[in-house]
Amino acid sequence: MKSLATALGVSAVLAAAVLAQTPPQPAPPQQPGATFKSSVDLVPVDVNVVDNTGRPIEDLTAADFTLSVDGKPRRIASAQFISLARNVEPEPAAKHYSSNAQAAGGRLIMIVIDQANIQAGGGKAAIDAASRFVGRLHKSDRVALFAIPGAGPQMDFTSNHALVQSLLKRVVGQATETLGPKRIGVAEALAINRGETQAMNEVLDRECAGLRDPAEIAFCRTQIAAEASSTYADARTRTQASLVALRYLMERLAQSVVPKTVVFISEGLVIDRDYSELSWLAPVAARAQATIYVLMLHPRTFDASSASVSPTRGADIAMGEEGLGLMASLARGSVFRVIGNADFAFNRLTLELSGYYLLSFEPEPGDRDAKSHKIEIEVPGRKGIEVRSRREFTVDPARSKTDEELLVETLRAPLLANDIGLKVATYVFRDPASPKLRIILAAEIDRALNPQGNIALAYVLVDSKAKLIDSHVEPHVTTPVRAVTRTQTYTSAVVAESAGVYT
Numbered sequence: 001m002k003s004l005a006t007a008l009g010v011s012a013v014l015a016a017a018v019l020a021q022t023p024p025q026p027a028p029p030q031q032p033g034a035t036f037k038s039s040v041d042l043v044p045v046d047v048n049v050v051d052n053t054g055r056p057i058e059d060l061t062a063a064d065f066t067l068s069v070d071g072k073p074r075r076i077a078s079a080q081f082i083s084l085a086r087n088v089e090p091e092p093a094a095k096h097y098s099s100n101a102q103a104a105g106g107r108l109i110m111i112v113i114d115q116a117n118i119q120a121g122g123g124k125a126a127i128d129a130a131s132r133f134v135g136r137l138h139k140s141d142r143v144a145l146f147a148i149p150g151a152g153p154q155m156d157f158t159s160n161h162a163l164v165q166s167l168l169k170r171v172v173g174q175a176t177e178t179l180g181p182k183r184i185g186v187a188e189a190l191a192i193n194r195g196e197t198q199a200m201n202e203v204l205d206r207e208c209a210g211l212r213d214p215a216e217i218a219f220c221r222t223q224i225a226a227e228a229s230s231t232y233a234d235a236r237t238r239t240q241a242s243l244v245a246l247r248y249l250m251e252r253l254a255q256s257v258v259p260k261t262v263v264f265i266s267e268g269l270v271i272d273r274d275y276s277e278l279s280w281l282a283p284v285a286a287r288a289q290a291t292i293y294v295l296m297l298h299p300r301t302f303d304a305s306s307a308s309v310s311p312t313r314g315a316d317i318a319m320g321e322e323g324l325g326l327m328a329s330l331a332r333g334s335v336f337r338v339i340g341n342a343d344f345a346f347n348r349l350t351l352e353l354s355g356y357y358l359l360s361f362e363p364e365p366g367d368r369d370a371k372s373h374k375i376e377i378e379v380p381g382r383k384g385i386e387v388r389s390r391r392e393f394t395v396d397p398a399r400s401k402t403d404e405e406l407l408v409e410t411l412r413a414p415l416l417a418n419d420i421g422l423k424v425a426t427y428v429f430r431d432p433a434s435p436k437l438r439i440i441l442a443a444e445i446d447r448a449l450n451p452q453g454n455i456a457l458a459y460v461l462v463d464s465k466a467k468l469i470d471s472h473v474e475p476h477v478t479t480p481v482r483a484v485t486r487t488q489t490y491t492s493a494v495v496a497e498s499a500g501v502y503t
Contacts (some may be wrong), residue, residue: 003134025289042360044396046259046289047126047377048332048388054351057385067361074361076127076260079365083355090157097425100416106140108414112249113147114266116238117501126265126297129342131165142414147171148245155370157414173239180227182207185312187319190272192228200224206311216467226370235270239323242269242279250281254288256413261353262292268320269327283372285331293349294324298339332390366402367395375381404473407458421446427431435498443490464501470494
């Protein structure tokens, strides 16, 4: 970023695309986490294969995997291990211009804290461990933070890890116990709402002991039914609110195809038998290439004689874990149980995030119907490993994207693309007759790979609140390609209404 006015800083990010009709050129080496590319029409599938410690298995080939779609075996065209280890520090970036030359790919990690389903004031130890985890990430990794539901801290993907760590200090559990005078646990409330007679009789024997008058027993039964309904409704309301917020986040992640990891921290979700609540998750997670890892926090333990402790505490916890387990399995992830020290779970997560496999297979004509298809991936020849793959995939009918669509997709992506090298400088001039500022963008485009092809380019200008100020698509950059440097220049001007921080 180059700042040329005391009250204004501008960071320039442009996207460029080579038109589809240009002659094919050798592809540069694939960067970690890059989108799978091939001249053959293939479907990419991301898969984790880890040992019992969480360390990725790195020596597998396409022959080691089996893949079936809707129960029918498919031939795997390729299997590539994508290492996400960060051992090499990139060279320092130039200070007088922005560039994507040093873009190392990086990982996208979103931390989602389900504060509505963490006991009030709880979760601090796990949140502190999350902060330490963020502090250990490579500086090329982008981290996002969302406390859901409600108005908790929210931060989109950023390389400012220290800022995320500071926001984590403001997050804390908000759920409150809803036990009434009859002390009915969530598991009991669920059973009573299902009309299970045995559950009602057990609560009657415990909470209405000593009553002999039929009228008193009937009144006590009515109280139990009402309290069970309230307890169950409260747990379901909190779960539904969290799922609505999570779906919003996942739909946003699906706007780009870069692999992403979601770390979901919660004490449990009460799904009951209504699995349709999560029917949206598998296709959206597949479209977003997002994997959800769940850190399930064990609720704080109270004195067993306390009236605020659920009489079915163990069953309540198991029910919450079942919901979290279903969610993780639909998004190619896993559940890590946290009792006390959460650093162990984050250390395991660090190992699992160090690499994955990208498989590819040729779709059959019937696959391209924009409908969900079941997929199953196994590694039959290896013992003592865990295979984490998606349950389904969707392939839209074949359609070439326009240059404008490719540019918009690139600009929306949270990571820098580096298929085409760019250097961008910004210069700011104040209008003497008004508070407006004129921003000059100067770009140098690397044309070494395809000097004859046409370049399409686009940019957007947003303010500090991510409000769009201006945008432009240049379908054809017409300046000549310099023969000596094999570069092409582009300049443009943008007007900002007043001083501020712009990107």
